[in-house]
Amino acid sequence: MxxxxxxxxxxxxxxxxxxxxxxxxPAIVRSAGExxxxxxxxxxxxxxxxxxxxxxxxxxxxxxxxxxxxxxxxxxxxxxxxxxxxxxxxxxxxxxxxxxxxxxxxxxxxxxxxxxxxxxxxxxxxxxxxxxxxxxxxxxxxxxxxxxxxxxxxxxRIQVGTQSRSTAHVREIIEKIRSGIIGEVLVAKAWNSQKRADQGHQPETDPPSNLDYDLWLGPVPAVPYRKTYHPAHWRWFYHFGSGDFGNDGVHDIDIARWGLGVETHPSRITAMGDKLFFEDDQEWPDTLYCGFEYAAASGGKKRQLVYEQRIWSPYVQEGHENGCAWYGTEGMIVGGKAKGWQIFGPKNQLIESLPAKGVDLAAHHENFLSGIRGGGGELHAGIEINFLSSSLCHLGNIAFRTGRALSFDPAKETFHGDEEATGLLRRTYREHWATPQGV
Structure with missing residues (x-):
């Protein structure tokens, strides 16, 4: 081609x-009879x-x-x-x-x-x-x-596939937070605790005949093919993915950030992580802890967001494999998109429980399709919204890879005085028809 x-x-x-x-x-316009x-x-x-x-x-x-x-x-x-x-x-x-x-x-x-x-x-x-x-x-x-x-x-319009944003019970718990039910929320936490599979060790080899590996690589620099890359395990390698933070953790950090009410990048990022369990080819850590601090808005307070990941352990926090918690001045909320939410008051008393039945992919599709058909209405996970949450995965991963606390300028989208970290905010591409402009 x-x-x-x-x-x-x-x-x-x-x-x-x-x-x-x-x-x-931008709406889709139909001619008569179409x-x-x-x-x-x-x-x-x-x-x-x-x-x-x-x-x-x-x-x-x-x-x-x-x-x-x-x-x-x-x-x-x-x-x-x-x-x-x-x-x-x-x-x-x-x-x-x-x-x-x-x-x-x-x-x-x-x-x-x-x-x-x-x-x-x-x-x-x-x-x-x-x-x-x-x-x-x-x-x-x-x-x-x-x-x-x-x-x-x-x-x-660009919608991103964080379908929890269109899921009724998730939207309801965010409304509860906004109503002040646990006071002013200053800290939120998201976690990803589950048991993943060992990826083993795969040698370099020729790609299968049904796969156009050059097209699969696209604009990224070419590397020899390994069976681990395709069809599913590319996500565990720096070159193609962003680890389980960008795979599964992004859903929960997105919900946690939403409830925390921060609509900017963090100003300080810390991380600690390693491969504590797996002894395979994957490059991203199986254990990761990230902290994000948000500068105080005018007249407000600093806020903090925490992410925990252990993808080798069946242990679930507060009964949830993947979940979120928000800590307010008058209570806390803990739960997850699979099993629901519990709201506790200032004396640790249970105020309310909200059930959940997973996430609603069809509702997220409807939000996107109605948005492009009518040209109006908010996209629940429009690119401007999800960019801030996806960027948390990238910023946390950069702090892990550099091994140090990082100071970030949210307006300029660059690190203060750290060339190595700033270099990881983008990547190198090969000459290719799909290389984005402005990289």
Missing amino acids: TDAIVPSRRRFLRSASAGAVAVAA SNKIRLAMIGPGGMGSNHLRTLCQRKDVEFLWIIDADLDRAAAGAKVVNELTGQSPKTAQDMRRAIEDPSVEACFMATPDHWHAPGAILAADAGKHVYVEKPCSHNLREGRLMIEAAKRNGV
Whole structure:
């Protein structure tokens, strides 16, 4: 597949800036007699992408035109799911540009490995597509900022897959916090305690024939293929993922930050972590503790956010494998998105319990699709919102990798006096058609 199959990035940008209409009216507009179905492409139909497909196929207002995956077998499997559930026959391809160049595609769902999230989403936005991208929104902090800029300049909307933001019981507990039920919240904590699998040791080898490994790598520097990378375990390596903090922990740190009420970056970050249990190839720590301090707003107090991770232990805190706690001046709340929430008063008395039944993926889809169809309404996990939460994963990981406390400038999005840490806010790319501008 040559680069000529898709309009150049320069042409995308020129057309996006040619008229204010696209920016002012990002909603999908239908001509008389045209189908009301939103035309979609799924990029990355395996793993979480499969969950998206099966949930979206329950809707009557969407149509899949493309299923894209660098792995031909996965693309074919995704198309088969769509056909069996809806009767639709989407096209398949390994190169995402096939869908991005198609003017009929109105929105892209992107469930690729992390290293493709920002490059793919920016390409789609520059082509005028709305985007639903999996969490974390980016592989590094700088990419997240570029995604915000891409959405703004093209007048499109980007939703991130932290579906707890659209889940009724999570939204209810946040409303309880906002009502002052536990007073002023100064500290929040999120944790991720579960037993993951050992990744073993895999030698360098040739990729399987069904996988276009060069497309799978995308704009990141090429490294030899290992079976550990594909299809699922890329997330445990610096080059492609952000560890379990960006995999599962991002959901809970997002909820915790939401309840804490901070809408900026932290000013100080500390971390301690290691591989205490696993003796395999994975690079990210299996044990991690991060602390984030937020500077006091005008007339307010400092706030702190804590993250704990142990992915080798079945121990669950307060009865929750993954969970959150908020500590207020008049009480505390503890719980999780799977089992619910308990609210305690100033004398440690139980005030209220709120049940939970997991997370509502369909509600998150509805929030995105109604937002792009009508052009209005808040995206519950819009790119500007999720950028701050995904960035916590990146900032905490940087503190772990440098091994020292870091001072961060939230406005300039850079570290004070630390070149090594600042260098980890972005990455090196190879020359490639998907390398984002401004990196």
